[in-house]
Amino acid sequence: MAGHDLAEAAPRVLEARPPPAPPPRAATTTYAALDLGTNNCRLLIARPAQHGFRVVDAFSRIVRLGEGLSSSSRLGEAAMDRAVEALKICRDKMAHRGVTRARLVTTEACRAAVNGADFVRRVQSEADIALEVIDQRTEATLAVSGCAALADPKADAVIVFDIGGGSTEIVWMGGRSQARDPAARIREWDSLPIGVVTVAERYGGIEVGRELFERMVRDCTQALEPFARKAAAASGASGFHLLGTSGTVTTVAGIHLGLPRYDRREVDGLWMQREDVLAVIDRLIDMDYAARAANACIGRERADLVLAGCAIFEAIRRAFPSERVRIADRGLREGILLRMMHEDRAWWRRR
Template sequence: MQDVAAPYDYARREVREPSALGTDLYGPTYAALDLGTNNCRLLVARATHEGFRVIDAFSRIIRLGEGITSSGRLGEPAIARAIEVLRICRDKMRNRGVTRARLIATEACRQAQNGEAFLDRVREEVGLSLEIVDRETEAMLAAIGCTPLVDPDAGGAILFDIGGGSSEIASLGRPRATRRGPPEPAMQGWTSLPVGVVTLAERHGGISVTREIFEAMVDEAAHHIAPFASEQRKHRINGHLLGTSGTVTTIAGVHLGLKRYDRRRVDGCWMMDDEVTEVMERLLAMSYDERVCNACIGAERADLVLAGCAILEAIRRAFPSARLRVADRGLREGMLVQMMRADGVWREAGTS
């Protein structure tokens, strides 16, 4: 599930053969990098008339925020892992001829006492300049990236992004159609929870998770969700859940019985409420070793997946819905859309 993803079309949600790439691409080559608490992810893309096509992708779990809950600082082993992976991303961008990029850091760098010092070191050693974005920006970028998956026949969606150090939730209305390019989000409200899979697992434990531990994690997440859920109930949202993160893509992969993670089957797939429950019950019943051996979880997520499930369960209880749509997309796609829109690439395509 890690390292390299196949090229894919953002608008059509389908993987293209390498021979088919480039036939209708135009404009600059863009890159979007998201350095999170748990993962470092990169996309390189070029515009198409409907959206963009990813021509290179990279993702690796680095656990940058490991131990930050207790120390308040980024540890040296985590920094070394991040710098190694950022060098790989830098080389990929150079090899692809990237001319326009946005590189962001999220909760781990927001929270760490040495977050800015770490980014200074990245500039000196790797030659990349990352910006620390606030939680509102993170929520908006996820909304931009995931809006094409909002069911246009529904009243909207509750979008959630379960991260390593924080989790964002946004209330979305019906997407606003555009003449060219992807639809625009109609964000009606948002919140950020100061909990993610890494922080919850470090506080409660992620290797041996009993029902009692799981419910304690659910209660902690629910406490942070409650004020936002109370406010959003006034709007009587008649929509569906829309989830982006390793937690929901893992749950979808387990539900589909994938022998190997396949983005084509996961991104955009629907799960009914009872199907989500069934998968989470299966995960709770698994031992740590069984989670490690599952092809859609593996050793890198085995101690984090139940913390993610607990946050998801708190969201489901706050926003009951018959359907969940799974998104293998989010911040990076949002950054790409935002840059391309700012550059007028689809406006130019419409007048050419």
């Protein structure tokens, strides 16, 4: 038995192994959020970071998917062709970046068009992208989730608005003391049937003088009236302010800052005073189409839309008077990314 004991002891030394290596760290999920709107096709690819996410790629192209929709109720062939080509670029970017989780949505144009479902099937066939047509409430909630971090933490009420191509989502959001989740702080919301494309097509966007601009504002005010009645108490709350996310408000901010070219870092989170907004709108009305097209913060592709957007902005500002508005170059796509990462507990996994 002694020999057996020695034989048992020896291998313990001879076969000693180093301690096992720690398990490999889980690969970071790469997320993508795509928003195909009435005017723009926009993609954001990101990975979780300590305080939110880190953008690794982005894409934006004006496709005007809703061109002519207000008069025909259909998506035009040329518009669909432009959108499909942009979506193919998005597909390739997602493949190149190794996207493992994505939400790819489309909004008002596909909701409203009689051939919207046909277009979605065409996108699946030609671009291998499965678009999700989200409803108006989902669109408003995601937009709020994406930009709510910019609301003044001391404000008891904020009117958040997203001026799109075919619709404008507007929300009365309560203060942070009510709930941590911005979606849980929504007091009232609406999706208005006015956007930069629809208003510009109704009134024309090339020659816009003061009289025509005021007619545009009155039309937008009428569309806004039911929501303005429901949310009338918001503007009387302590710390109340406006929070705008869209190409319109970021353009207004860029012009106010006198940027030689648009710079998101300068614009996102900017506070503008009432008189600053009015001064920029006055300047835009005084510009002719060529001057608007030549402005680096507007460009030729949006020169006929910017005053339509300003008319919507001005209608909201008059309905909810505030001395200040915060500008957000973030919204629906960022809301999608944050929601997916929250669902996956992405930040908990990193600890």
